[in-house]
Amino acid sequence: MSLANKLAEERRGRLAAERLLEQKQAELHAANQKLGKHARALSDEIVVTRAKVQTALDENQRVKSDLHVANEKVQVAERRLWHSIETIQDGFAFFDDSGRMIAANRAYISVFDGLDGIEPGISYVEILQLATEEGIVNIGDQTPAAWREDMLDRWQSQTPEPVVIRLWSGEYIKLIDQRGHDGDVVSLALNITSTIRYEKRLKEARARAEAANRAKSSFLANMSHEIRTPMNGVVGMADLLKETDLTEEQQLYADTIKNSGEALLVIINDVLDYSKIEAEKLVLHPEPFDLEKCILEVIMLMQPKARDQGLEILLDYDLFLPTQFIGDPGRLRQVLTNLMGNAIKFTQKGHVMIRVTGVRDDDGAAQVHVTVEGTGIGIPEGKIKHIFGEFNQVDDEHNRRYEGTGLGLAISQQLIGLMGGDIWADSTIDVGSTFGFRISLPLADPSDSAEPERASNIRRAMIVDSQDATRIVLQKQMELLGIETITCAAAAEALARMDAGIDLVVTAHQMPGMNGLDLAEALDAAGHTARIILLSSNTGAAEQHPARRLLHAVLQRPVPRRDLIAQLRSLPPRCDADGLTADAAPRRMRVLAAEDNRTNRLVFSKMLKTMDIDLTFAKNGQEAVEQYQSFMPDIVFMDISMPLMDGKAATRRIRQIEQGSGRHVPIVAMTAHAMEGDDAGILAAGLDHYLTKPLRKAAIQAHIVAACPAQVHPPAPPPPVAGVG
Numbered sequence: 001m002s003l004a005n006k007l008a009e010e011r012r013g014r015l016a017a018e019r020l021l022e023q024k025q026a027e028l029h030a031a032n033q034k035l036g037k038h039a040r041a042l043s044d045e046i047v048v049t050r051a052k053v054q055t056a057l058d059e060n061q062r063v064k065s066d067l068h069v070a071n072e073k074v075q076v077a078e079r080r081l082w083h084s085i086e087t088i089q090d091g092f093a094f095f096d097d098s099g100r101m102i103a104a105n106r107a108y109i110s111v112f113d114g115l116d117g118i119e120p121g122i123s124y125v126e127i128l129q130l131a132t133e134e135g136i137v138n139i140g141d142q143t144p145a146a147w148r149e150d151m152l153d154r155w156q157s158q159t160p161e162p163v164v165i166r167l168w169s170g171e172y173i174k175l176i177d178q179r180g181h182d183g184d185v186v187s188l189a190l191n192i193t194s195t196i197r198y199e200k201r202l203k204e205a206r207a208r209a210e211a212a213n214r215a216k217s218s219f220l221a222n223m224s225h226e227i228r229t230p231m232n233g234v235v236g237m238a239d240l241l242k243e244t245d246l247t248e249e250q251q252l253y254a255d256t257i258k259n260s261g262e263a264l265l266v267i268i269n270d271v272l273d274y275s276k277i278e279a280e281k282l283v284l285h286p287e288p289f290d291l292e293k294c295i296l297e298v299i300m301l302m303q304p305k306a307r308d309q310g311l312e313i314l315l316d317y318d319l320f321l322p323t324q325f326i327g328d329p330g331r332l333r334q335v336l337t338n339l340m341g342n343a344i345k346f347t348q349k350g351h352v353m354i355r356v357t358g359v360r361d362d363d364g365a366a367q368v369h370v371t372v373e374g375t376g377i378g379i380p381e382g383k384i385k386h387i388f389g390e391f392n393q394v395d396d397e398h399n400r401r402y403e404g405t406g407l408g409l410a411i412s413q414q415l416i417g418l419m420g421g422d423i424w425a426d427s428t429i430d431v432g433s434t435f436g437f438r439i440s441l442p443l444a445d446p447s448d449s450a451e452p453e454r455a456s457n458i459r460r461a462m463i464v465d466s467q468d469a470t471r472i473v474l475q476k477q478m479e480l481l482g483i484e485t486i487t488c489a490a491a492a493e494a495l496a497r498m499d500a501g502i503d504l505v506v507t508a509h510q511m512p513g514m515n516g517l518d519l520a521e522a523l524d525a526a527g528h529t530a531r532i533i534l535l536s537s538n539t540g541a542a543e544q545h546p547a548r549r550l551l552h553a554v555l556q557r558p559v560p561r562r563d564l565i566a567q568l569r570s571l572p573p574r575c576d577a578d579g580l581t582a583d584a585a586p587r588r589m590r591v592l593a594a595e596d597n598r599t600n601r602l603v604f605s606k607m608l609k610t611m612d613i614d615l616t617f618a619k620n621g622q623e624a625v626e627q628y629q630s631f632m633p634d635i636v637f638m639d640i641s642m643p644l645m646d647g648k649a650a651t652r653r654i655r656q657i658e659q660g661s662g663r664h665v666p667i668v669a670m671t672a673h674a675m676e677g678d679d680a681g682i683l684a685a686g687l688d689h690y691l692t693k694p695l696r697k698a699a700i701q702a703h704i705v706a707a708c709p710a711q712v713h714p715p716a717p718p719p720p721v722a723g724v725g
Contacts, residue, residue, distance in 0.1 A: 088105070089107060090107055090191055091105065091107045091108030091109075091111060091187075091188065092188060094186060094187075095124060095185040095187065099123050100122065100123050100124075101121060101122050101124075104120070111136065112130065115134055124152075128148045129148065132147060135168050136168060137165050137168070138168060151163075155177065155185075160177040164196075171191060172193045172195075173189050173192070174189070174190040174192045175187065176188040234257065235258055235262055235265065238258035239258060241254045241257075242254045284327075284328040284331060284418055284419065285330070287328070288326055289326075289329035289332075289444075290323050291324075291325050291332075291356070292317050292323040292562075295354060295356065298333055298340060299315060299354070299558060302340050302344055306352065309344065309347070310349065311344060311347055311349070311352060312350075312351040312469075312470065313340070313351070313558065314351055314353045315353075315356075316353060316354070318356055318357045318358060319480050320598060322366065322444075325443060325444055326441065326442040326444050327439075328419070331418075335412045336372075338409065339372040339412060339435045339437075340372055342372075342374075342435070343372050346433070350375030350432075351374075351375060352372065352373065353374075353469055354370065354372050356369070360443070361440075364442060364443050367438065369436060369438050370436060372434070374432050416437045419439045420440060421437055421438050423436070424437075457571055458483050458504050458568060459501070459503055459612065460501050460502050460503055460504075461478055461486075461504040461505070462498070462505045462506070463475055463488070463507075464487075464488045464511070464516070465507070465508040466489055466490060466512055478506075481568065483504075483568075490511060491513065492514060494519060495519070495522055498526070502528075503571075504532075504533065504571065506532075506533045507532065507533070509535065509536035509537065509542055509557075510536075510537070516534045516536070517534070517542065518547075520532050520551060521547050521550065523550075531552040532550060532552055533551070533552055533553050533555060533567055534555070535555050535559055537556070539554050542554045552567070587711075587712050588613055588712065588713045589634050589635075589704065589707075589715045590634050591613050591614065591634065591635055591636075591704060591715075592627050592628060592631055592636045592637070593618070593637040593670075594617070594618040594621060594624035594627075594636065594638045594639050595639045595642075595670065596639060596643055597639075600639075601617050603695075604617075607695070608700065612713055612714070612715055616631055619642075620643050620644040621644060621645030621649055624645075624647075625650050625657075629657065634707055634712065635667075635703065635704060635707040636654070636665055636667045637670050637691075638650060638670065640682060641671065651686045651687050652685055654667065654686070666703070667686070668689040668690070668691055669682045669687045669690045670695060671690075671692060689703060
């Protein structure tokens with residue numbers, strides 16, 4: 001190889017080495033740059049870490065500081081709490097779950113009178129042991145072992161009952177222990193010595209008061225009996241004296257003796273009854289009785305006094321409430337006499353209304369509500385409770401002229417309380433007062449429904465009475481019997497509104513202007529043939545009057561509902577202008593409705609009250625079958641769900657009766673079964689139509705009109721009569 005080639009090759013080698021060196025230098029520079037970046041990143045991370053560490057150190061220091069402050073506060077609170085516990089007069093102690101004392105205040109420790117060993121760490125069993133061995137507690141007739149066993153059993157229960165123990169010093173301590181979830185116990189020892197001693201003094205004082213009260217009641221009872229005997233003689237002899245021939249002046253003296261004696265007897269009887277109640281010697285004597293008759297007897301007793309004052313006594317006895325109950329009628333009369341006597345005494349004008357309502361229950365009894373309403377002077381609201389107290393009356397300028405012992409309402413309240421009821425009063429000054437009581441009375445006959453039957457022989461009646469309350473009561477009773485009524489406040493108004501469609505006139509006897517007997521004569525003179533029933537407080541005078549021949553009946557007012565219903569049913573058919581009876585005319589359509597629910601029967605009758613029909617009810621399917629045979633209805637409305645025999649069974653029985661007779665009475669189902677498919681099952685039993693409850697008046701009337709036979713009077717509601725409201 002030539003020198004030139006060698007030099008060229010050497011030059012090429014040197015150039016390659018230089019290039020390699022440059023490449024390595026570049027790689028080294030890149031590596032240095034990367035290492036620098038890593039170093040900077042590591043430095044930054046170290047700085048952040050140092051900051052976090054410092055922050056953690058600072059937080060730790062702060063927490064330590066807060067814990068120190070909190071610990072100091074807890075210690076302060078603990079000292080204050082324990083100081084408070086130490087200052088209270090009652091004992092306070094803590095026990096752990098094993099029954100060892102943790103701490104106790106001085107009041108708790110002092111009970112043991114400085115006995116050594118009563119300190120934190122002692123067990124509850126050891127405390128009981130020391131208490132009996134050292135005579136700390138008075139255990140009475142119990143042995144120490146038995147007393148400790150009872151106390152330990154109590155202590156170990158989950159919820160220890162409070163117990164009172166007596167110390168040797170005569171003090172009484174009530175122990176109240178509360179066990180926590182972990183088994184530890186907080187124990188309170190309350191010193192109740194003063195409370196026990198006060199209760200003992202109170203019992204002794206009560207016993208002395210009761211003994212004095214019994215002595216007073218016994219004295220009053222004996223004195224009342226002693227006084228009643230000669231007073232009965234005074235009143236009886238005064239009665240006999242009045243029957244002899246006396247001058248007018250002597251008659252006045254005899255009346256004064258009798259009235260004064262009777263007034264004194266009322267006072268004596270009140271005192272006697274109250275003394276019996278106080279001495280708990282009054283006993284009720286339950287027996288079957290008629291509540292309505294009982295009330296009417298009291299009304300009859302009160303009538304003369306009410307009549308002298310120009311007052312009317314009214315009775316509104318619920319037509320759906322039975323009258324036969326089991327109770328003490330004598331004591332009920334006494335309560336009614338007190339309430340009605342007060343109402344009459346404090347009523348100067350207007351009326352006294354006795355309302356009787358009730359609801360039967362499922363136990364063969366009824367909750368009976370009786371109210372006595374008077375339009376009297378009224379009672380201030382703040383005095384209502386006062387008047388039920390002994391010897392109390394409403395002491396103001398209104399009633400200082402009224403006499404009485406003030407015992408009547410107190411005795412009534414006690415009697416109603418003995419019957420298990422309650423009594424109340426509501427009043428408005430110068431408007432009147434209402435006194436009422438509520439008692440539960442067993443029914444003498446639980447099967448007695450007391451539901452009135454409709455008076456099918458009377459369509460329209462007129463009530464004539466100057467007393468608004470009387471007209472309202474009579475109108476309600478008539479409408480419940482299915483009779484359309486119009487009312488008039490005077491005889492002249494009745495004459496003006498009288499028309500041929502009125503079957504019956506029920507009129508009061510005494511009215512301003514024209515009385516009831518004058519009205520009867522005026523109606524007869526005008527050619528009206530409606531039957532007339534006179535309601536009178538003085539039936540003797542009415543019976544002797546020449547106009548008596550024009551009356552169907554004279555009834556004592558307030559009239560018992562059974563007497564009123566009986567007289568309504570006894571009314572003969574009216575004659576028309578040609579002398580024919582109503583039976584000669586086309587008869588009214590007969591409608592039978594079988595429904596066991598009383599409310600539904602009332603609603604049904606109200607829906608049809610404007611229709612000219614004879615409506616009667618059956619209370620179950622069995623009665624429906626019987627009524628079908630006796631009443632011969634033109635259409636039957638049949639409830640499906642009824643006792644004894646349901647509507648479907650009753651319909652099948654009716655269809656059996658009809659077989660071979662050629663008769664088929666439409667029967668319309670009335671039912672609450674309104675599910676799909678119910679109608680098919682009901683109609684399959686032989687019913688013709690299907691109505692679901694609640695019933696619609698228009699649908700019922702449409703069925704009646706559609707079923708009306710040709711030979712009967714059309715049942716459509718009659719057009720209104722002009723001038724009749």
